[in-house]
Structures are given as C-alpha cells and as structure tokens.
Amino acid sequence: MSIVGSGYVGTTIAACFADVGHDVVNVDIDEGIVASLNDGRPPIHEPGLEELVAEHAGERLRATTDYAAVRDTDVTFLALPTPAEEDGHIDLSVMKAGARSLGAALGEIDGSHVVVTKSTVVPTTTEETIAPIVAEESGMTVGEDLHVGMNPEFLREGSAVADFLDPDKVVLGAGTDRARESLRSTFDPLVEGADDPPVIETGIAEAEMIKYANNGFLAAKISLANDIANICKEYDIDSEAVLSAIGLDHRIGSAFLGAGVGWGGSCFPKDVAAIIAAARDVGYEPAMLEAAVEVNDRQPVRLLERLREYVDPAGARVAVLGLAFKPGTDDIRNSRAIPLVEALSAAGSEIVGYDPVATDNFRARYPDIDYADSAAAALDGADAALVVTDWPEFADLDGEFDGMSTPVVVDGRRIVTRREGIVYESLV
Ligand SMILES: NC(=O)c1ccc[n+]([C@@H]2O[C@H](COP(=O)([O-])OP(=O)(O)OC[C@H]3O[C@@H](n4cnc5c(N)ncnc54)[C@H](O)[C@@H]3O)[C@@H](O)[C@H]2O)c1
Ligand SMILES: O=c1ccn([C@@H]2O[C@H](COP(=O)(O)OP(=O)(O)O[C@H]3O[C@H](CO)[C@@H](O)[C@H](O)[C@H]3O)[C@@H](O)[C@H]2O)c(=O)[nH]1
Numbered sequence: 001m002s003i004v005g006s007g008y009v010g011t012t013i014a015a016c017f018a019d020v021g022h023d024v025v026n027v028d029i030d031e032g033i034v035a036s037l038n039d040g041r042p043p044i045h046e047p048g049l050e051e052l053v054a055e056h057a058g059e060r061l062r063a064t065t066d067y068a069a070v071r072d073t074d075v076t077f078l079a080l081p082t083p084a085e086e087d088g089h090i091d092l093s094v095m096k097a098g099a100r101s102l103g104a105a106l107g108e109i110d111g112s113h114v115v116v117t118k119s120t121v122v123p124t125t126t127e128e129t130i131a132p133i134v135a136e137e138s139g140m141t142v143g144e145d146l147h148v149g150m151n152p153e154f155l156r157e158g159s160a161v162a163d164f165l166d167p168d169k170v171v172l173g174a175g176t177d178r179a180r181e182s183l184r185s186t187f188d189p190l191v192e193g194a195d196d197p198p199v200i201e202t203g204i205a206e207a208e209m210i211k212y213a214n215n216g217f218l219a220a221k222i223s224l225a226n227d228i229a230n231i232c233k234e235y236d237i238d239s240e241a242v243l244s245a246i247g248l249d250h251r252i253g254s255a256f257l258g259a260g261v262g263w264g265g266s267c268f269p270k271d272v273a274a275i276i277a278a279a280r281d282v283g284y285e286p287a288m289l290e291a292a293v294e295v296n297d298r299q300p301v302r303l304l305e306r307l308r309e310y311v312d313p314a315g316a317r318v319a320v321l322g323l324a325f326k327p328g329t330d331d332i333r334n335s336r337a338i339p340l341v342e343a344l345s346a347a348g349s350e351i352v353g354y355d356p357v358a359t360d361n362f363r364a365r366y367p368d369i370d371y372a373d374s375a376a377a378a379l380d381g382a383d384a385a386l387v388v389t390d391w392p393e394f395a396d397l398d399g400e401f402d403g404m405s406t407p408v409v410v411d412g413r414r415i416v417t418r419r420e421g422i423v424y425e426s427l428v
Contacts, residue, residue: 103137173207322389
C-alpha cells in the first residue's frame with residue numbers, strides 16, 4: 001500500500017500497517033522527512049513509534065518523494081493536512097495538489113487502483129473533489145478502474161500508536177465493492193490483532209461525517225462541562241465533585257468532562273470550524289457547535305478576569321505555566337496559551353513562559369516574551385502565575401511558589417495543589 005503524507009497520521013499508520021504485515025511506501029514532498037524515515041527514525045515524536053520505524057524501515061516500510069512509487073501498490077491512503085481557512089472553511093489546497101500528483105502517477109498503470117481519504121474532510125469532498133481530480137489526471141474512470149474510499153482516523157497525539165493499534169472502532173467508507181474489499185483486507189490483520197473493535201462499513205459521505213460528529217461531540221462535551229463548571233464557580237460549588245458525579249451515569253460517561261481553560265490542538269478548533277462553515281453552506285445553522293466555540297473562546301477571557309481580581313496585569317510579571325495544547329506533546333497549535341499570551345501582551349504584562357517540552361515551538365512564534373527552563377525559574381519574582389496546561393509536574397509544585405513576588409496562582413486546569421502561603425484561585 002502507499003500512504004501520501006508522512007506527518008502525525010501518515011507516519012503512524014505507515015509504521016503500524018508495516019507492523020501488522022503490510023508492505024508500505026510513504027510518499028512525502030519533504031526530503032528531510034523521507035530521509036529520516038529511510039534511516040529508521042520517525043519525523044515526529046510519538047510513544048512507541050521510534051521502535052516500530054526502526055524495526056521496519058528498509059524492509060516493510062520505505063519512504064520516497066517520488067509519487068511513481070504508488071504504481072507498485074494497489075491502494076493509496078491520502079494523509080495530507082486539511083487546515084481551516086480564515087473564515088473556518090476547510091482548505092483543500094494540499095489535498096487537491098496531492099490528488100493531482102497521485103492521478104498523474106496512476107496514469108501509467110494498467111490495472112485498477114483504490115484511493116482512500118484518511119484526512120479529515122467535509123462531507124462529499126472525497127467523491128466530488130478528490131476522485132474527479134485523480135480521474136482526470138490519470139484518465140481512469142471512477143467505479144471502473146478507479147475505486148474510492150474514506151477511512152477517518154481517530155488517533156490522539158501523544159498516544160497515536162496505541163490508539164491506532166487498539167481503536168474503539170474502525171470506519172470503512174466505500175464507493176464500490178472493490179474499494180470495500182480492499183479496505184477490509186487492509187484492516188483485517190489490525191482488527192484481528194486488536195481487541196476485536198467494531199468495524200462500521202458505510203458510505204463515503206457517512207464516513208466523512210462520522211469524523212466531524214466525533215470531534216464536534218467531544219469538543220461540545222468539554223464546552224458543556226465548562227458551562228456547568230462556570231455556573232458552579234459563580235455559586236462557589238466544587239465543579240469537580242459535580243462533573244465526576246455526572247460522569248458516573250453511563251449515558252454521560254466520565255471522559256472529556258475535564259473543565260478548565262478549554263480545548264485547542266491541531267484538530268478540534270479547525271474541525272469544528274470546518275463543519276460549522278460546511279453546515280451553513282448547505283443552509284443549516286449548527287447552534288450547539290457554535291455555542292461550543294463561544295464557550296471555548298470565553299474560557300481564557302474568564303481566566304484573565306480571575307487574574308484581574310488580584311493583580312493588575314499592566315506592568316506585572318506573569319508566569320504562564322504550560323504552553324503546549326495538552327500535556328504529553330510539544331505541539332502548540334491552537335494552544336490556550338496563545339490567546340492568553342496575546343491578551344497579557346496587549347495589557348502590558350511582562351510574560352515569562354514555561355513548558356517542559358514546548359518552549360522551542362512557542363519561542364519560534366513568540367520570540368519577544370521571556371522563557372524559563374523550569375517552573376521554579378518562571379515563578380521566581382513573578383507577580384502572578386497562570387496555569388494553562390495540565391502537565392502532571394504542576395501538581396507537585398510547592399516550595400517553588402515561595403520565590404514569587406506576590407504569590408497569586410490562577411489555575412486554568414485545577415491541577416495545582418492548594419497550600420499555605422499562596423493566594424489560589426481556580427478558573428472553574
Ligand atoms: N494529528 C492528528 O492527531 C490527527 C488525528 C486524526 C486525523 N487527523 C487528520 O489527518 C490529516 C493529516 O494530519 P497530520 O496531523 O498528519 O498532518 P501533518 O501536517 O502532520 O502532516 C502532513 C504531511 O503531508 C506532507 N505533504 C504536504 N503536501 C504534500 C504533497 N503535495 N504530497 C505529499 N506530501 C505532502 C507534509 O510534508 C507533512 O509531512 C488531517 O486531515 C488531520 O485533520 C489528524
Ligand atoms: O476533558 C478534557 C479533555 C481534553 N481537553 C482539551 O481538548 C483538547 C484536545 O485534546 P485531545 O482530544 O486529547 O487531543 P487531540 O490529539 O487533539 O485529539 C483529538 O483530535 C484528533 C484529531 O482529529 C482526533 O483523532 C482525536 O480522536 C481527538 O481526541 C486539548 O486542548 C485538551 O487540553 C479538555 O479541555 N478537557
């Protein structure tokens with residue numbers, strides 16, 4: 001099989017498919033990524049990935065910048081980025097470029113080929129945008145020698161390998177029997193090896209929509225937890241006690257009820273925005289998803305309001321603890337630290353950021369703020385601390401607060417342990 005795109009998803013699934021016995025070729029335009037994979041080193045950090053790539057590179061797993069490699073395979077997965085445009089709409093430019101290159105390469109084969117969208121794309125994209133481009137460039141005919149499928153991916157950054165090898169479900173969207181058979185045989189060894197996950201065989205647009213429904217629901221679940229937690233805060237009720245109690249109802253479930261400064265990352269913000277924009281295009285105003293975004297946007301604002309109750313940010317030295325969008329990753333895309341740092345800068349604060357692993361990425365985007373190489377160093381001399389990411393090490397902070405100029409701690413993730421000697425305020 002071939003996999004076009006070797007980022008978080010492409011590399012992870014390539015290594016895992018190789019591990020369950022498939023011959024895999026990764027096609028990426030980035031020569032550095034290709035060289036790294038062929039050297040047996042993954043281009044991204046994910047637990048377990050290094051071992052898999054080291055084991056299979058040069059044997060069942062290889063990488064190339066040359067799309068011609070797809071001709072020796074019978075199925076190609078497209079794992080290319082699908083970012084959001086300024087107005088929220090999905091940006092399909094990379095997908096289209098990949099589809100053109102794939103089609104041009106396929107033009108020279110005699111038999112048939114199956115093209116599967118792995119990327120997150122709004123409903124109808126695979127059949128109405130991707131397939132026609134591949135068909136036009138290759139001269140193939142959809143449903144005859146060109147077969148199309150959609151296989152959404154649910155892995156999380158930080159646990160990508162484990163999530164892919166042991167999924168809650170596998171969704172196989174197919175346009176023809178040939179595409180369905182190909183998807184089945186691709187996933188057979190994985191499904192057999194894992195804990196027998198349910199396999200949902202469905203249409204292509206349904207598969208595309210399942211991905212947005214999944215992410216939209218999870219993002220909205222967090223926002224609803226935040227809405228409830230905000231009410232609790234106004235009543236001085238312990239929101240954790242409330243949310244953990246409702247999570248025990250099996251119809252609600254305890255996952256993704258973590259209230260705080262909100263959701264970020266490379267997926268939730270862009271995917272919720274894209275499905276809202278797509279829904280509006282077809283004449284539907286998705287009020288719940290819009291509210292989920294509104295609540296999410298408000299959480300950092302509320303965190304700063306809490307801060308202002310104790311400290312005037314103008315001229316204050318504020319430590320921002322946690323720059324990654326979630327613990328366990330150096331990814332800062334749509335991190336909640338971004339709106340906070342921008343608002344603090346606008347208010348005239350002197351900002352010092354700390355993160356166990358994401359500092360370099362944050363510095364590349366915000367070179368003008370200070371950075372510390374430990375939480376203790378960030379807190380030293382600070383007038384206030386904002387806790388933005390729930391890194392486990394922040395739960396252990398204690399004597400480090402003694403170095404603060406004024407010990408005001410505003411906790412956006414309810415992770416810091418309250419102690420004598422600090423003014424502790426939680427967001428929720
Ligand atoms: N990151 C996640 O946790 C995650 C999880 C599930 C689904 N998704 C979805 O999967 C898709 C891919 O996301 P990602 O995070 O792996 O992206 P990424 O940005 O990490 O990787 C994309 C790769 O594509 C390569 N590329 C760009 N243009 C190319 C071209 N024309 N031909 C070949 N290669 C090209 C880039 O060099 C890069 O290596 C997106 O639609 C995303 O929404 C991501
Ligand atoms: O109870 C919670 C859980 C998460 N978050 C925040 O939500 C965001 C997303 O977290 P998570 O879902 O763990 O990370 P991602 O790696 O972005 O994974 C999501 O996005 C991927 C890309 O689409 C999907 O494949 C995954 O299933 C989906 O969980 C982060 O900012 C978290 O801090 C909370 O605020 N409260």
